[in-house]
Amino acid sequence: MKVLITGGAGFLGRRLAAKLLERGTLKGTDNKDARIDEIVLVDIVQGAPFADKRVRIIVGDIGDPDFLKGTIDANTDSIFHLAAIVSGQAEADFDLGMRINIDASRHLLEICRSLGHRPKVVFASSVAVYGGDLPAVVLDTTTITPQSSYGTQKAVVEHFVNDYTRKGFIDGRVLRLPTISVRPGRPNAAASSFASSIIREPLNGEMAICPVSADTRLWLLSPQTVIESLIFGHDIEAEAFGRNRNVNLPGLSLTIHEMVSALERVAGPRIVERIHWESDPRIERLVLTWPGQLDTAKAHALGFPRDENFELVIRQHVRDELGGRRDFV
Numbered sequence: 611m612k613v614l615i616t617g618g619a620g621f622l623g624r625r626l627a628a629k630l631l632e633r634g635t636l637k638g639t640d641n642k643d644a645r646i647d648e649i650v651l652v653d654i655v656q657g658a659p660f661a662d663k664r665v666r667i668i669v670g671d672i673g674d675p676d677f678l679k680g681t682i683d684a685n686t687d688s689i690f691h692l693a694a695i696v697s698g699q700a701e702a703d704f705d706l707g708m709r710i711n712i713d714a715s716r717h718l719l720e721i722c723r724s725l726g727h728r729p730k731v732v733f734a735s736s737v738a739v740y741g742g743d744l745p746a747v748v749l750d751t752t753t754i755t756p757q758s759s760y761g762t763q764k765a766v767v768e769h770f771v772n773d774y775t776r777k778g779f780i781d782g783r784v785l786r787l788p789t790i791s792v793r794p795g796r797p798n799a800a801a802s803s804f805a806s807s808i809i810r811e812p813l814n815g816e817m818a819i820c821p822v823s824a825d826t827r828l829w830l831l832s833p834q835t836v837i838e839s840l841i842f843g844h845d846i847e848a849e850a851f852g853r854n855r856n857v858n859l860p861g862l863s864l865t866i867h868e869m870v871s872a873l874e875r876v877a878g879p880r881i882v883e884r885i886h887w888e889s890d891p892r893i894e895r896l897v898l899t900w901p902g903q904l905d906t907a908k909a910h911a912l913g914f915p916r917d918e919n920f921e922l923v924i925r926q927h928v929r930d931e932l933g934g935r936r937d938f939v
């Protein structure tokens with residue numbers, strides 16, 4: 611089978627590709643394991659090459675419909691649509707967010723429709739589709755009322771994926787991702803970037819700025835579990851999803867204070883002195899509209915994976931990204 615990953619040079623795209631190469635199979639539309647023969651990674655930036663013949667890297671702008679058309683064909687069985695303008699940037703550049711998050715997604719779905727082969731499409735949405743006057747615990751049935759351009763753009767595409775599925779043009783699956791932490795690498799343009807920086811930078815001996823107050827509650831998922839979830843969401847039988855193709859992924863609900871306490875338990879009290887508290891109203895305005903706690907009954911019933919606790923997530927980061935280093939203590 612042939613798999614396409616948009617945003618293939620990004621944080622999740624590269625990790626997903628590596629995991630798929632390791633697994634070697636995905637469930638086809640007939641629900642049987644199919645061998646992955648090719649993974650096409652599409653991104654506007656050139657990612658580092660993979661030393662595996664099954665990977666093809668295509669560099670270009672998915673906002674260009676002709677370019678996008680050249681990346682998908684009737685043999686493209688599965689698409690993980692991860693390319694996006696992330697929250698902070700979509701808020702700062704409204705036109706770019708609309709062009710990539712909405713227009714390019716619509717083109718992608720239209721190409722699938724025109725080819726007529728009904729591929730599986732896994733769309734990475736976000737809990738940013740929720741916002742406004744939310745209940746203390748958001749349910750699968752809570753109305754989506756996004757309070758950011760990013761959240762609105764994700765919400766629009768969620769509806770498209772559901773309708774293109776209903777019409778039989780694709781077999782769509784929408785996964786609403788929590789904030790990912792601990793994300794390795796450098797800070798990015800997501801408003802939630804600090805949720806990783808406040809753990810990652812102190813562990814690297816660097817200072818980090820926390821732009822929101824310690825009682826801010828976040829809905830978090832580890833990089834490892836989100837990759838497992840994308841694959842799990844792809845492989846679930848279409849009927850199991852039912853008519854509503856959206857699912858809120860299970861996460862951990864923690865205040866910043868609880869995250870910092872977990873860091874302290876893993877790496878000692880001196881480490882948390884590397885966090886500076888400096889409120890940033892631009893970030894607070896976005897992040898405080900997102901839900902900090904969800905009841906993910908549908909995901910549990912479907913059997914989606916989950917993280918056990920945040921301390922283990924930090925330990926996993928130390929093991930995988932810092933080679934188990936403990937000289938930060």
Ligand SMILES: NC(=O)c1ccc[n+]([C@@H]2O[C@H](COP(=O)([O-])OP(=O)(O)OC[C@H]3O[C@@H](n4cnc5c(N)ncnc54)[C@H](O)[C@@H]3O)[C@@H](O)[C@H]2O)c1
Nearest residue numbers: 617619620621622653654671672692693694734736787790
């Ligand atoms: N990481 C998180 O905390 C999180 C949370 C919720 C949802 N998501 C969603 O998951 C998906 C992947 O997130 P990520 O963390 O890997 O983000 P990322 O920014 O690392 O990756 C996105 C990729 O999309 C690419 N891209 C942007 N514009 C493009 C264009 N015009 N043409 C082609 N490629 C383009 C970027 O170059 C980048 O490599 C996104 O859709 C994001 O909205 C992520």
